[in-house]
């Protein structure tokens with residue numbers, strides 16, 4: 275018992291079970307009691323009506339006997355008399371039997387009850403003595419029958435008492451019995467009614483108790499549990515379809531949504547749907563430079579900004595890493611897809627402060643429209659992807675709409691990829707040379723080696739057209755080796771015939787730096803051609819340094835310096851976070867990117883940037899070279915800012931070996947800051 279009680283106290287589920295069962299049992303008990311009472315009342319009613327019928331019968335028979343006696347006396351023939359006597363005999367027998375049964379029943383009643391006592395009195399006590407009187411009636415009637423045929427005068431003597439008995443004693447006594455019975459029936463009916471009412475009230479009270487103490491708390495509990503379940507279900511649903519870091523919808527959600535959009539018939543969706551495929555251009559470097567925690571925070575920030583721009587126009591999803599997909603399916607009339615793309619770039623390309631560190635990500639966006647650019651999910655994604663690829667290849671930090679020609683371009687790239695091996699084998703990659711001069715002394719300080727692909731069908735291809743393909747195939751080191759072998763041979767030839775060229779500038783790719791021992795291999799090739807390392811300089815693109823802030827890349831840079839090869843940071847200003855790298859004493863020179871030199875004399879912003887780069891580099895003890903000047907005004911502005919080293923078409927364009935050789939010779943003879951002779955410039959522009 276104790277353990278049961280403690281279980282009830284401890285276990286709420288058990289408590290509910292117990293309460294539930296108790297309620298059920300109580301209800302069953304009440305129903306059972308109700309059933310018993312009804313049955314009892316019905317049985318009683320049945321037996322009472324039988325008794326009542328018996329009494330009514332006796333009443334009728336006693337009158338009939340007297341009536342038949344009177345008829346028999348008046349009968350005219352013996353035949354008639356005897357017929358009536360037969361009837362009278364039958365009625366008497368019935369009366370006697372009915373009376374005997376009832377008298378026996380009443381005689382056997384326990385006389386403690388008031389009703390039983392009264393009935394008893396009526397039947398067996400004075401003044402009524404119904405039993406005795408009934409038997410007298412029967413005796414008188416028998417005697418009347420006996421004497422009627424032979425001695426009618428004697429028979430008459432019995433008829434008078436019979437009439438007297440029947441009318442003045444038996445009938446009132448039977449009426450009294452009937453009224454006693456009626457009273458009893460009414461009382462028991464009233465009793466049954468009260469008991470029923472009590473049961474009903476009890477049932478209702480029990481129902482209220484059950485509702486108040488069992489079902490109400492139970493319902494509240496069930497409601498609460500259901501709500502908790504719903505919340506858990508919603509959370510699960512949310513987790514399945516959302517990215518845990520940014521809270522944006524995830525790839526799963528994006529793919530399902532795209533499927534439902536593309537599977538709904540085009541007629542059903544008159545509104546066009548736009549798919550934005552976004553990629554952060556330099557996210558890897560943020561991760562590498564600032565650590566993954568800050569990288570995550572940047573992603574959260576980007577997601578928030580994205581969400582703010584997208585608003586109710588669609589859904590922003592994170593596919594993975596720094597890749598996002600935006601599905602714009604409810605573009606309002608006032609907004610255009612390109613408007614939203616522009617807003618996105620503005621919001622996402624803003625400088626960001628993470629934990630006191632300022633950084634800036636650039637985002638490229640590829641846009642595809644449904645159903646114009648693809649009717650299936652796969653086609654749409656490919657279209658958006660190709661547009662993104664194009665956006666990245668045309669300067670990054672921008673957006674591009676899908677155009678069918680991108681497929682052609684993509685296929686061309688794929689074809690180029692297939693042709694690269696053969697091109698290496700057939701030495702189709704060849705160097706061109708672009709001089710660098712010092713404006714103060716007029717001396718040639720270097721010659722940058724730039725690769726050209728002499729494609730058998732498409733003519734001369736620029737690096738922008740094939741370097742990415744070569745890089746994605748991992749062919750960069752082979753191309754660098756091939757190009758430099760030829761460049762060193764040319765430079766050695768210039769040395770032999772006394773053509774001064776300063777240093778040979780080599781563009782080292784990411785893959786070149788990461789291939790162990792490659793730097794030494796290049797130095798060995800140079801030396802084999804007759805060039806010492808002092809004749810070489812290495813140009814490392816800013817993004818290569820940042821994206822490979824690992825030991826291997828740093829080791830390669832150190833090795834270059836150990837070998838006596840000058841190291842310079844190329845395309846300076848196009849990446850970010852380069853101050854960190856500048857401060858590491860890894861570089862000898864900074865090469866300001868062409869985008870800041872173009873229109874330098876007209877652009878206030880470019881002027882500020884270039885001025886800052888020059889001041890900073892000078893302060894850090896680094897020399898500065900500007901590339902890409904095409905006009906005298908740009909040169910003049912650079913000179914005013916204190917930059918004296920130049921490489922650009924205004925000085926000389928990239929030229930093949932023989933023309934470059936001639937240009938160098940000519941310039942060496944007349945060491946002035948100037949352009950190539952008309953003859954040379956015309957000859958070289960084709961390259």
Ligand code: C2E
Nearest residue numbers: 724725736737757781782783902903904921922923924928
């Ligand atoms: P870069 O190293 O910054 O080379 C300078 C680029 O600017 C060259 O483009 C050059 O032709 C161009 N340039 C120089 N002055 C002017 C000018 O006044 N106006 C204009 N419009 N352009 C000018 P190019 O040859 O197309 O090379 C593009 C980039 O490809 C190079 O940029 C370099 O990053 C890469 N590259 C070229 N050759 C090689 C190579 O052999 N190996 C590697 N790894 N990368 C290379």
Ligand code: MG
Nearest residue numbers: 722781813844
């Ligand atoms: Mg370069």
Ligand code: MG
Nearest residue numbers: 844845867901
């Ligand atoms: Mg450059």
